[in-house]
Amino acid sequence: MAESIEVYYDVVSPYSWLAFEMACRLREAWRISVKLKPFFLGGVMKASGNKPPALVSPTKGMHLPTDIARLAKFYGIPINHNPENFVRVAFSKGTLGAMRFITAVDLCCPEKTEELSRQLWIAFHSQGKDITEDSVISEAARKAGLTDKCIEESLADSRSATTKNRLVSYTQEAIEGGAFGAPWIAVTDRSGKKHMVFGSDRWEIIADLLGKDYPGPLRHLSKL
Numbered sequence: 068m069a070e071s072i073e074v075y076y077d078v079v080s081p082y083s084w085l086a087f088e089m090a091c092r093l094r095e096a097w098r099i100s101v102k103l104k105p106f107f108l109g110g111v112m113k114a115s116g117n118k119p120p121a122l123v124s125p126t127k128g129m130h131l132p133t134d135i136a137r138l139a140k141f142y143g144i145p146i147n148h149n150p151e152n153f154v155r156v157a158f159s160k161g162t163l164g165a166m167r168f169i170t171a172v173d174l175c176c177p178e179k180t181e182e183l184s185r186q187l188w189i190a191f192h193s194q195g196k197d198i199t200e201d202s203v204i205s206e207a208a209r210k211a212g213l214t215d216k217c218i219e220e221s222l223a224d225s226r227s228a229t230t231k232n233r234l235v236s237y238t239q240e241a242i243e244g245g246a247f248g249a250p251w252i253a254v255t256d257r258s259g260k261k262h263m264v265f266g267s268d269r270w271e272i273i274a275d276l277l278g279k280d281y282p283g284p285l286r287h288l289s290k291l
């Protein structure tokens with residue numbers, strides 16, 4: 068049985084970005100299969116009765132920028148929040164449209180999912196852009212190498228029942244596995260056993276589950 072990692076993520080989540088980049092680096096370092104599974108964190112929060120950490124406690128909310136800045140430096144990931152834009156998009160407008168767009172692209176050209184997700188994280192978490200706007204989504208898609216025709220079709224497809232159902236199905240899959248936040252990571256070990264992991268800060272444990280050595284942040288394998 069080949070070892071694999073499935074990463075459930077939403078581009079609203081900076082911690083998901085850290086996990087996503089590490090999973091991409093480990094795919095190379097560990098030569099394991101990595102499956103990207105775009106889901107909707109809002110649906111996970113609702114189903115699990117959880118809340119985003121900053122809304123659980125103001126003290127926690129005050130600590131988060133410090134925690135994220137340290138992790139961003141450690142992993143070499145350029146998180147540089149525009150607080151106003153972050154709050155507006157994350158807590159008011161939401162990333163359902165962006166996640167539906169990623170899902171539409173994943174259904175038609177899965178080879179673009181990784182770079183598109185990365186570009187949407189960059190737009191939102193590095194450049195302070197409003198990824199609820201079609202123009203911003205299109206710009207990220209263009210940077211990820213999608214053609215104008217493909218972008219136009221994916222924007223239309225992102226409103227289709229097929230796309231919505233697929234996003235719901237990955238979200239449901241994670242919820243059934245016990246998800247209460249993001250990143251949610253399903254690790255399948257050599258024997259075929261699946262282990263559910265929460266967080267971008269569990270790589271030593273994932274290495275142990277897979278019988279691998281933890282190689283550190285692997286900044287030299289960055290795709291940024």
Ligand SMILES: N[C@@H](CCC(=O)N[C@@H](CS)C(=O)NCC(=O)O)C(=O)O
Pocket residue numbers: 079080081082083117118119120247248249250265266267268
């Ligand atoms: N310790 C985790 C924290 C991850 C985290 O806070 N994720 C947020 C989304 S950005 C979440 O879903 N939190 C739910 C919770 O903490 O219960 C990490 O370093 O990755």
